[in-house]
Amino acid sequence: MKSSLGQSVNISITGESHGEALVAVLSGLTPGIKVDRDYIRHCLSQRAPVGKISTPRKEADDFEILSGVFEGFTTGTPITILIRNTNTKSKDYSEMQTTARPGHADFTAEMKYHGFQDFRGGGHFSGRITAVLVAAGAIARLALKNKGIEIGTHILKCGGVSDRNFIDINEDIKSLNNKYFAVLDEKSAQAMQDSILEASRQGDSVGGVLETAVVGLPAGLGEPWFDSMESVLSHFLFSIPGVKGVEFGEGFALADMKGSEVNGSLKVVKGKIIPVNDLSGGINGGITNGDTLKFRCAVRPTPTIFKEQNTVDIKSLENKTLCAKGRHDPAIVHRVRAVVDSAVALVLCDMLAQRFGTDWALEVK
Amino acid sequence: MKSSLGQSVNISITGESHGEALVAVLSGLTPGIKVDRDYIRHCLSQRAPVGKISTPRKEADDFEILSGVFEGFTTGTPITILIRNTNTKSKDYSEMQTTARPGHADFTAEMKYHGFQDFRGGGHFSGRITAVLVAAGAIARLALKNKGIEIGTHILKCGGVSDRNFIDINEDIKSLNNKYFAVLDEKSAQAMQDSILEASRQGDSVGGVLETAVVGLPAGLGEPWFDSMESVLSHFLFSIPGVKGVEFGEGFALADMKGSEVNGSLKVVKGKIIPVNDLSGGINGGITNGDTLKFRCAVRPTPTIFKEQNTVDIKSLENKTLCAKGRHDPAIVHRVRAVVDSAVALVLCDMLAQRFGTDWALEVK
């Protein structure tokens, strides 16, 4: 199914950057989850563009829950979230209608949809659509919180600047969830933002790396083949615009290590088996081992830039140059962070429902 | 569905390392594909362990096609491939039955299957199962060849040694497909194998990185959300045992670049739009752009090693140490290469069938 993901818990997202509205349908979530609208707003604020490091297009992101929540709790039937687009300036795009932005989906959309696609602002491909995904993910996170599962993502790298690694995982996650620009070391925040602003001044853009940790997950989630935890997570993560790499645990660095360095060990603590110093990100054989789940996403620099680029007119098939207009982000990595948090929450709810049934997160009324 | 992947073209794999047999079911493939059994044997030989750089367990991998092929051609109904296990020495594992190997699935399988799993040689988690996957993938590759689509994978890194990059993509793919130890620069082959043997002597193991290129793909495959080409490929790739990282194009390196360096440009050549110097691996907005598809997989060092490790007895819950016995690979990256080739072939057949219908690869009888 298109624009939809998940087996037992499923998310569908619809809408276009400059269309009427964005809609998410979240189905299969346990009945009885208390829906905290302030928390949804809080998560949306972490995705919203703020200051000069983001697009000047500001949207209120007022959401309406059209179904699936009754008297403040999830009903167990599909939840529909609606966000109207308000601040659309489509005329910025009229000149770009037929001029494909290099690195963007303009050309590939034409090849797939034969000119019928809504080209304004990237249409259905736009990162704008992630607003409803974040709102839905916020509800999924509330379900996880019922079971003591917490997610935190920080900007490990941006514009050539690195953040520190996780140290006290629970404290670090807590501190990240209160921050808009999510770094563990505040000094790197300033350096990263300087780097973004410098790129912005040049009409250019920068990328980055996000690192995510999840605590409180039970061992035993995932499948040996095809629906390994890595497979299902990466499937979702790679659908977030701009993500071009995903690695679990030490990921690509593992390729340069020895088995004896990577394996870590197992230990019995208070009658429970605990993995120690395992560098594989909390997943062995595709299945969670009860350790902190850890992964990283590489986010490419935003393709829409103000520098002159060589490109083509997709209708007349003539070569031409383009200096993009409109409102664009010199970096999206800090905003993608809220999307990654939501993505992992949605995936984990799905895996938990497959494993433990539809009532896994039930809170007694 | 468990141990199964794909929407229009689907693969299921079953079996255990030391069980009776391995079975793959490949469904949804176009009728009329000529099934070349020598080609299947050729692909299987690239996955087979050879020499001292692999496990001493040698299997004939004689396959039987039980259904779906009639008079030498695919029928369009499900293809069943059977490979019997013959060279099983389960007693090597009897001591390890309850001793979990760190980094392996022994502990997580226990958490998921409550002791009912076939623990011998990793059971259903074993890389052994990939034999039937490679056989099925070989048939998928024959379908792709009907449409001029070719796949090649090389060992970009192994045991600290690097191969050269792709230069002449068509020639490089051709040369790789004739090699067992798939490197572009033969000098690196020797250095890599020395590195593997050295690790083997130490009772240890090494990892590596594989790089894959696909030529001949049409533009327009993939979806904007959730079934992006990256999503669907990574879903399959991350289910291959040992894969812990996947990146498209320049992947994690993109995080350190500027948009102007990454985007490349578009150009009209002979009435057709061609991407030039786009570093995103042939995919924009989740959809193929007609350029060479390029991605890399990080393969962790094999977890089963002969060095002493701290671990637990999963039944008695006692701490203990383990020196693995049995027949194990000091490196699997060179064997995983054939699995990656098959994986990408299966995914691409699925995407092509979704886009162009069930007859997309039909060859007239």
Add this chain to the structure above:
Amino acid sequence: MKSSLGQSVNISITGESHGEALVAVLSGLTPGIKVDRDYIRHCLSQRAPVGKISTPRKEADDFEILSGVFEGFTTGTPITILIRNTNTKSKDYSEMQTTARPGHADFTAEMKYHGFQDFRGGGHFSGRITAVLVAAGAIARLALKNKGIEIGTHILKCGGVSDRNFIDINEDIKSLNNKYFAVLDEKSAQAMQDSILEASRQGDSVGGVLETAVVGLPAGLGEPWFDSMESVLSHFLFSIPGVKGVEFGEGFALADMKGSEVNGSLKVVKGKIIPVNDLSGGINGGITNGDTLKFRCAVRPTPTIFKEQNTVDIKSLENKTLCAKGRHDPAIVHRVRAVVDSAVALVLCDMLAQRFGTDWALEVK
């Protein structure tokens, strides 16, 4: 996935009888289908309650298309349809909140959703939700019309009265699509409506049988196993509230016939193979044979009636009696007809897209 159906073309529906709104997401439809809003309104009007034979709750059913349609054509990305609920009188239900209506979903919803379900007017179980399904189905029917495929359903039986059978299939379908109360013989319309009104006066309800014909379908749609045309159609039809039986061709009557009576014959006409007098409804071996597709649905009498019934209070677990209040239909079979037409259209679009790819219905702009 919950409240969602279809593989290549998929429909999701959300909302509750007395909630904010109903939403349908239709994904996977070919780009370039011209969206005729008057036709959607026409289809909705055939589902709307009219006169005394239906519920007095009248809804404007004004729909908004929030995504997936651009400049009057489908884009190929998900289409979102929104219908606000306006005429809700939830207080009629306040007494019934904990009193389960026999034959209705009140009790089973409680068993599944543990009291968190929206109980007002049947909540997510209500036939009200079919309004957006009909709107989505109307767009699917427009796609089918591009390929010359037409659907018609008549009320074969209602309240003990029978309609005549199909005679001139093309003319009959055309005439049905212009009627609100869809019978082929106008005399039976009056008798059926008298029967409904009589039941209504008694505080009771009646059921009926719908018969559907589809012309213009190509041979070769469906699968030998599990996704037989009968399987996929019945899956959808049995999710329409009130449908308790589905039969293809002569269906249950076939059980009393001989093979020689049922088989019919095959004949070559103008170089094309044509089935003649085959009583299996245009499907052999699960696959369409190019003949008219024919099936029937049994619709049970509406469970909500005004007669006194023995039931229970699902909270206090006390036996009690119930005389339903609120606004209810003494018959729904004439309204279900529009839902069946939409259901079959959605299923056929899915089957055609699987067979011929995503562009199967493309109309050049």
Add this chain to the structure above:
Amino acid sequence: MKSSLGQSVNISITGESHGEALVAVLSGLTPGIKVDRDYIRHCLSQRAPVGKISTPRKEADDFEILSGVFEGFTTGTPITILIRNTNTKSKDYSEMQTTARPGHADFTAEMKYHGFQDFRGGGHFSGRITAVLVAAGAIARLALKNKGIEIGTHILKCGGVSDRNFIDINEDIKSLNNKYFAVLDEKSAQAMQDSILEASRQGDSVGGVLETAVVGLPAGLGEPWFDSMESVLSHFLFSIPGVKGVEFGEGFALADMKGSEVNGSLKVVKGKIIPVNDLSGGINGGITNGDTLKFRCAVRPTPTIFKEQNTVDIKSLENKTLCAKGRHDPAIVHRVRAVVDSAVALVLCDMLAQRFGTDWALEVK
């Protein structure tokens, strides 16, 4: 996915009537189900042809379990069942290769597979394939028995003769499961078999109706939309060759009743809510109500008959006549009974796993 069904518990079946072998893959079943091979043989014997009322083709149906069962219990990973074909007389079919049997899939297979299908004995369309489906279903029934759920099917009608209705449901189910020709009233058995033999003497075939009851199911299984219990069951049932009608409870007869006759009532018995005299087959709003699940399947007369029929040569496109050769069943309804029992078992395991998680049927080792 083709030839595969089920979300959490999934069955795939492969093979052809005169091919090498039949294979079923059953995935997602709870680990720890004790696999009783005698019970599987018992179920297979109820599908096997016996005496003159069935085809003279006798197959040993010796099955091999290739994976997923270890030390006598299910492991939780995919179970593979292999049955070799032994008694194949393909030359009976050589004349029929290009002569399509009216009412059979020969013509529709040609339209779908373009001549590449295995035409011998109906190939992948053959009822022969149901042998592995019955074996897999037997394991599913063992899982259900762990939870006290029992299934029984009888031949309600065959060749114009009717069986009595269910009276003592538990006793009736028990008696049916010990019978090959499954009727409740032994007198009807003789009359039905006489009717089959008479049709056989005429070179003709007869159909029938099967009625199934399931006891022990919990309330709360199924979904409001699209995955209603009726939808999911009918999806499977309509993929059984020959099934052309499915009805739940009183089904088509409900169309002639009043709501007050159909609804029944609800009653509290020992603190539990119990439906009484509800004629809807144990399902309200798509969800089980805890009452006996009841449905009926109409089975058409076998299309392959020995009488002369008008048909065509699908290669030369010439009109011709056909008197079928080979070994064929004058009736299949008594054999389909075992397939229906297996089908419903597989569907229920899937619904239970979705509702209660993967361990729903776990038996402690």
